[in-house]
Amino acid sequence: MFRALAHGIRRDILRRTLLGPVSVSGLALTYAMSFAAVQKHVAVLEDSGLVQKQAVGRERFVRAVPEEIARARVCLEALEALWRHRLTALDAVLSQE
Amino acid sequence: MFRALAHGIRRDILRRTLLGPVSVSGLALTYAMSFAAVQKHVAVLEDSGLVQKQAVGRERFVRAVPEEIARARVCLEALEALWRHRLTALDAVLSQE
DNA sequence: CTTATCTACAACCATATGGTTGTACGTGCC
DNA sequence: GGCACGTACAACCATATGGTTGTAGATAAG
Numbered sequence: 001m002f003r004a005l006a007h008g009i010r011r012d013i014l015r016r017t018l019l020g021p022v023s024v025s026g027l028a029l030t031y032a033m034s035f036a037a038v039q040k041h042v043a044v045l046e047d048s049g050l051v052q053k054q055a056v057g058r059e060r061f062v063r064a065v066p067e068e069i070a071r072a073r074v075c076l077e078a079l080e081a082l083w084r085h086r087l088t089a090l091d092a093v094l095s096q097e
Numbered sequence: 098m099f100r101a102l103a104h105g106i107r108r109d110i111l112r113r114t115l116l117g118p119v120s121v122s123g124l125a126l127t128y129a130m131s132f133a134a135v136q137k138h139v140a141v142l143e144d145s146g147l148v149q150k151q152a153v154g155r156e157r158f159v160r161a162v163p164e165e166i167a168r169a170r171v172c173l174e175a176l177e178a179l180w181r182h183r184l185t186a187l188d189a190v191l192s193q194e
Numbered sequence: 195c196t197t198a199t200c201t202a203c204a205a206c207c208a209t210a211t212g213g214t215t216g217t218a219c220g221t222g223c224c
Numbered sequence: 225g226g227c228a229c230g231t232a233c234a235a236c237c238a239t240a241t242g243g244t245t246g247t248a249g250a251t252a253a254g
Contacts, residue, residue: 002108006100007212011176018180025230037213039232044211058221058230066180073173076166079108083115083163104242122200134243136202141241155200155251 001072004048009033010041014064017051021061024053098169101145106130107138111161114148118158121150 004010009031016022016030028038042062045051049068053060101107106128113119113127125135139159142148146165150157 002099003103005173006103009212011099014176015179018176019183023230033212034214035231036215036233040212055231060231064180066177069173069176069180073170073177076102076170076173079111079115079166080163080170082112083161083166086116106242120200130242131244132201133203133245137242152201157201 001048001050001068004044004050005072007041007044009038010045013038013041013045013062014050014069017062017064018066021054021063023059023061025059027062098145098147098165101141101147102169104138104141106135107142110135110138110142110159111147111166114159114161115163118151118160120156120158122156124159 005014013027016027024039024042025035027042028035031038042051042053045062046053049065051062051064053062055061102111109127110124113124121136121139122132124139125132128135139148139150142159143150146162148159148161150159152158
């Protein structure tokens with residue numbers, strides 16, 4: 001999942017699909033790369049769960065799944081909580097002396 | 098930076114170094130891989146700014162930089178804010194009608 | 195001084211990643 | 225039916241990534 005977020009293009013696709021569904025070709029127009037390359041990026045995002053596709057006619061509309069973004073954020077918050085806990089533990093040790 | 102977070106071993110190193118400085122060899126003891134491999138993971142974390150090294154004698158103690166973790170979290174929060182903003186905008190449009 | 199420990203770094207290898215082009219298939223339009 | 229469009233997928237290529245081993249330097253210990 002962090003792997004999916006590790007690429008700037010994919011984060012940009014996430015931003016765009018957070019604002020509303022966009023077709024794969026609609027996305028592809030923006031970037032200086034082939035349609036197939038964009039398709040692959042969307043596939044990576046889809047595999048990670050950050051994005052879903054919905055078929056409408058011959059088009060596939062991509063939309064972000066904000067709950068999954070929240071999962072990543074929560075993961076980082078847990079790390080930060082670890083840090084705060086470490087500080088708290090240090091406080092406890094120091095206050096004992 | 099998300100790239101650095103994309104590997105489980107590196108996230109584990111982050112967790113451990115959040116709790117307090119650990120030497121590179123101290124980290125390496127835990128993992129079923131060579132010292133050099135762990136060294137590389139630490140280097141990736143260091144390049145991303147998520148971790149810093151401090152020389153003490155012949156050892157290098159690795160410590161996490163929580164501010165950098167916060168930066169990644171804030172980035173995800175910005176994405177979520179985008180989502181909430183999109184909902185708000187939709188509300189605005191609907192309430193006009 | 196000698197030896198063991200911790201680190202750094204280079205060379206090498208297998209596989210993953212990010213891109214390309216080409217082909218095929220379903221769908222909308224004339 | 226015929227054609228353009230949107231998508232899917234495979235094959236291919238260059239480079240990045242994640243691992244290994246080996247060598248060498250700096251420092252601690254005996």
